Amino acid sequence: MKQSTAPTTPIHLTNAQINELIEAGHCTSWENDDFTSAIKALFEAKEALSKPETLLSRYLKNPGHCPVCQDSAIEGDEVVIDANRATQEVSCTECSAEWIDEYRLASIDAEGFDPESTDTN
Numbered sequence: 001m002k003q004s005t006a007p008t009t010p011i012h013l014t015n016a017q018i019n020e021l022i023e024a025g026h027c028t029s030w031e032n033d034d035f036t037s038a039i040k041a042l043f044e045a046k047e048a049l050s051k052p053e054t055l056l057s058r059y060l061k062n063p064g065h066c067p068v069c070q071d072s073a074i075e076g077d078e079v080v081i082d083a084n085r086a087t088q089e090v091s092c093t094e095c096s097a098e099w100i101d102e103y104r105l106a107s108i109d110a111e112g113f114d115p116e117s118t119d120t121n
């Protein structure tokens with residue numbers, strides 16, 4: 001995979017430290033790109049931290065495990081594909097939860113033509 005962004009460093013800040021830095025950022029002139037992107041990254045980190053995890057967000061991060069009980073004993077039915085969407089009924093043999101995985105067409109690999117070509121005639 002092509003790396004398009006500069007390397008980053010994982011840092012550990014408390015919510016209070018993040019808030020102080022964002023405050024400081026608002027009091028300063030926003031002329032330096034590194035500074036403004038750092039403040040933006042802090043703001044996004046704060047947003048991510050303030051959102052409580054849902055069963056869905058946890059499942060999307062860890063799709064091999066039941067969204068309810070976290071057990072890995074889940075079984076999928078056949079995948080049904082229609083146009084740009086595919087679905088699969090899934091159930092957990094541990095807690096009997098049932099749900100439908102939904103997949104959407106995201107991209108294609110192609111042979112014999114360039115899918116990124118702008119010649120659409």
Ligand SMILES: [Zn+2]
Nearest residue numbers: 066069092095
């Ligand atoms: Zn379960």
